[in-house]
Amino acid sequence: MxxxxxxxxxxxxxxxxxxxxxxxxxxxxxxxxxxxxxxxxxxxxxxxxxxxxxxxYCNPLNLDYGFEIKRPYSDFESHRSTADPACILYKNKYYLFSTNQYGYWWSNNLANWHFVSHSFAPNSSNDQVCAPAAWPTKNGVLFLPCYTEKDDLPLYISKNPKNGKWKEASKNFGLHAWDPSLFEDDDGKLYIYWNSSNVFPLYGVELDAKKNYTPVGKRVDLMKLDPKNHGWEQFGENNQNGQMEPFVEGAWMNKINGRYYLQYGAPGSEFNTYGDGVYTSDKPLGPFKYQAHNPFAWKPTGFIPGCGHGSTFEDRYGNLWHTSTMVIAVKYKFERRLGLFRTGVDRDGVLYTDTTFGDYPQKIAQVKNEPGQDFSGWxxxxxxxxxxxxxxxxxxxxxxxxxxxxxxxxxxxxxxxxxxxxxxxxxxxxxxxxxxxxxxxxxxxxxxxxxxxxxxxxxxxxxxxxxxxxxxxxx
The missing domain is CATH 2.60.40 (Immunoglobulin-like)
Known part of the structure; x- marks a missing residue:
């Protein structure tokens, strides 16, 4: 307003x-x-x-956030929450998917979001979609919720997500991928990246859409956290708790100017230091190199902190944006909201996100411009x-x-x-x-x-x- x-x-x-x-x-x-x-x-x-x-618009995003689902193994006070956003542009409309919302949102302008009520098959953890993957392919929007080893669930596809019309692209998606991300390359090849762990790395593999989306070859170990050398990956509030190993999660892939940017969240969603880092490569499955300037998305202070486990997408004008998870952590450690920030790649190929005045009103770009030019000044x-x-x-x-x-x-x-x-x-x-x-x-x-x-x-x-x-x- x-x-x-x-x-x-x-x-x-x-x-x-x-x-x-x-x-x-x-x-x-x-x-x-x-x-x-x-x-x-x-x-x-x-x-x-x-x-x-x-x-x-102003962060956190103005959405009708759902309430956290009831879990038998957790005793927390009722609260609204969501996290792990996957935002895409498809047929000139923006679609925003996130954790446990019993649906998703679409928008014409990144300011007014309209909710689409839709129930996907729950996983064995009773999640009605957790940390989902979404990607606009040439055949429609592919959508994949989190899977555990106990799950036998579909991979979904839609040519009309605005009206909630989905069908199963694969009835039994065989790859049990927790925290998945999908990516279709310029040549039409499809890839999946996944994992959430403080022990194991992020994985990636090509998928064959003509063979029920089965893996092509063996999965590839892509990267692990290195908190001894990357201080922002250190576990804890203000990165001050080294008693537990940090978590790597929230994989996301973009190809920008012929280069592959593998993004990841760390060190923990409940902390103010939750941010996104990036590795780069000339190939979609690596080998990847740690970007010298990291994290590329970080907001540890302000009215609401956090800028991790997000997704990077291009708007209809060619501007890059990054959606992210922001933290409250009062009613429950995973009480969270969503944020939206301008993102760019500089002349040296460095991916960065502008979180300056990230709690203040930002103009919604109507033309191609640079991050930082949209601040209202209010x-x-x-x-x-x-x-x-x-x-x-x-x-x-x-x-x-x-x-x-x-x-x-x-x-x-x-x-x-x-x-x-x-x-x-x-x-x-x-x-x-x-x-x-x-x-x-x-x-x-x-x-x-x-x-x-x-x-x-x-x-x-x-x-x-x-x-x-x-x-x-x-x-």
Whole structure:
């Protein structure tokens, strides 16, 4: 949402229509130069123009995240989560697949995402798709969930994923690949890369699409972590726990300017240091060489940290993007969200991702340009500003402390609860980001029909309020 109006206060009246309490993070952003010359006397006001189609986005991505599935071997509080994104461009639309969502999303513009409810066959760990692979081939989108040694599941294909039309490309995909990734080369040859382990390496092998997608030859050991020489691969928060070997996972392959880029996630999805590294080669199965500049995608600080186990794709203008896993890890160590960042390859062939101001609004590229040119320039106005609320299970100030691990929560889930911020001065507010946390939920999986409904008001004097955004009938 983009707002162009000078205001001193913002209030949000929340009317949540489902029987649980929602916590709240909120951020107000503006162009910093506008704050320097503003007087204390409010000028004549004009109503802002709200854009129906966003021209910016903000991390974490604004998605209807599903709830973590119930597992007999884990006792954690109900929470929304997903991870391990695979994002592709197919027939001029973007498709985003991730862990345990009972479906996936599509978008025309990388800002508005539409959910497609679809159930694939679960694996023996009761995952409704875990760390999936997706690739746009000449025959359609290939889709492969995680497999364990106990699984005997299909490889899927679709020429119309927007409408949820899938069929089995292989009824019994024989390769038991955990954390798989698919890649079709320019010559039409298909490859699979996989594994998630702190003992074994990433593997790769060619697949024969004409023979039920069976392996061509023996699998190849591609790479292992080397934390003694690559410090960012060291296990733990801030890479400070060497008591366990780090995990390599999340393989992804891209061919850029004739060179193969094998990407991988490390050292652990629950840590702020979760990032993506890359090895390069002249051949799709190597041998691979560690890129001197690594990790190529990393974001250990900010409102929400983490930039690992992602996927790199090209948009319709030829720009590179990298989707990633971002971490909260409060309700459960694997409480996570998704992020999206611009990516590029420099003149020396070095793959890199721009996570600068990665929590702030970014423009959505409409032309071919370079990473870093899409930053909106809007700065945070709401950090540690005065807040108040109708009630508080947790302090209202926690909604504006620039930390996704904390949040304000009302004392109950009854309609009419409100939260307000006083920005302390008249300012041009260009965007408002609202992130919901879940508190006291009993939901698991993907219950359809839950909605975030609220009204957003603005005021110059804190007394007279005007309705700015009405999401009370949001579907």
């Amino acid at each position: 983009k707002i162009s109006k000078r205001i001193t206060s913002i209030g949000s009246l929340l009317g949540i229509s489902c029987g649980l309490s929602y916590g709240l993070w909120i951020a107000c952003l503006a162009v910093s130069s506008n704050l320097q010359a503003l007087g204390t006397v409010p000028p004549k006001q004009t109503r802002p123009k709200l854009l129906k189609t966003p021209t910016t 700065m945070l106005l709401s950090y540690k500003k005065k807040t108040w609320a109708s009630s508080a299970k947790t302090e209202p100030s926690l909604a504006v402390d620039e930390n996704i691990k904390t949040y304000w929560c009302a004392s109950d889930a009854k309609p009419g609860q409100f939260f307000a911020i006083d920005l302390g001065k008249v300012a041009n507010v260009n965007a408002i980001q609202i992130n919901y946390a879940v508190d006291g939920s009993k939901f698991y999986g993907k219950p359809l029909g839950l909605r975030h409904r609220y009204k957003l008001y603005d005021s110059i004097d804190g007394v007279n309020w005007t309705l700015l955004v009405d999401k009370s009938k949001n579907e």
